[in-house]
Amino acid sequence: MNLAQVKELLQAEVLSGEEKLATTHALSVCGADLMSDVLAFTKEKTLLLTGLTNPQVIRTAEMIDLVGLVFVRGKRPSEDVIAMARERGLPMLSTKLPLYETCGLLYTAGLPGCSARAANG
Amino acid sequence: MIQRFPVAGEDFSAAGEASSKIKNILRQVGEDAELIRRVCIAAYEAEMNLVIHAGGGEMILKLDTDMVEVIAQDRGPGIPDVELAMQEGYSTASDLAREMGFGAGMGMANMKRCASEMLIDTEVGKGTTVTLRFKTGKN
Known part of the structure; x- marks a missing residue:
């Protein structure tokens, strides 16, 4: 799924990278506020859902x-x-x-979590 | 090749800059993407520890033919119980560090998971040196 589709699904506002949304594809999603967990458990090409807004997220x-x-x-x-x-x-x-509903919408639309991707190779 | 990067203590807006520079260097020399990912995760956790616990310090990158080495060195308070510090979930981090998404007791375990070898040399009141070695798969 590309990020333009994610934007539509979540009725989201674009804060940066608008020109790249249609050409950027996510293979999995992670929902977390703990950056150490994000570092430990995500695969490449993952979209992060978070409530943290500080520079460490970037x-x-x-x-x-x-x-x-x-x-x-x-x-x-x-x-x-x-x-x-x-x-x-x-x-x-x-x-x-909120985080739970955002996760639910993306999961229902077919985007897996990182552990499912690991299990399926 | 050896490169050194100073890291300021308690400066959460600059935290991560040294690891970002390390990442760029590894990309420029054409290291494998999976290796770069492992080095970056470990380096970033080590750098955050310098910022959170040690009042700053220095990150050192050493590139050898078959090894990438990242060293995080400080003159902070030292680690009284290394075994305890390695346990997932154990942390002495400040509320501020926790607000930044760190300080949940995952950092040391994350470093160990990513590196081929991890050495900790620490003395209470003197400081800590964490050496992270990554075999590159080249000859």
């Missing part, structure tokens, strides 16, 4: 090449953090939905 995305970020519960990072994402060409969305 750093984490950079370290493990996350395909994009979705901030849940209507959260928005500061302009500094949005600028960091733009510099790195990292797509970011913000949805009003």
Whole structure:
């Protein structure tokens, strides 16, 4: 699924990387607020759903090449953090939905979690 | 090749810059993507520990023909009980570190999982040196 489809599904606002949404594909999704868990358990080409909006989320995305970020519960990072994402060409969305419902919508639409991807190779 | 990167303590906006530079260097020298991923995760966790626990320090990257080595060195408080610090879930991090999404007691275990070899040299009141070695698969 590409991030333009994710944006539609979640009725999300685009915060950065609008030009890359249609060409950026997520193979799996991770929902977490703990960056150490994200570092430990995600595969490549993963979309992260999170309620954290600090610079370490962008750093984490950079370290493990996350395909994009979705901030849940209507959260928005500061302009500094949005600028960091733009510099790195990292797509970011913000949805009003809470984490559980965001996960549910993407899972029902066919996007697996990282552990399912690991099990299926 | 040896490169050194200073890391400032308690500076959460700059935390991760050294690991980001390490990543760029590994990409430039054409290391394997999976290896880069493992090095970056371990380096970033080590760098966060310098920021959170040690009042800053230094990250050192050494590139050899068959090995990438990342060393996180500080003159912080040291680790009184290394075995305890290695346990998943054990942490002495501040609330501020936790707000940043760290400090859940995963960092040391994450480093060990990613590296081929992990060495910890620590003395209470003197500081800590964590050496992370990654075999590159080249000859």
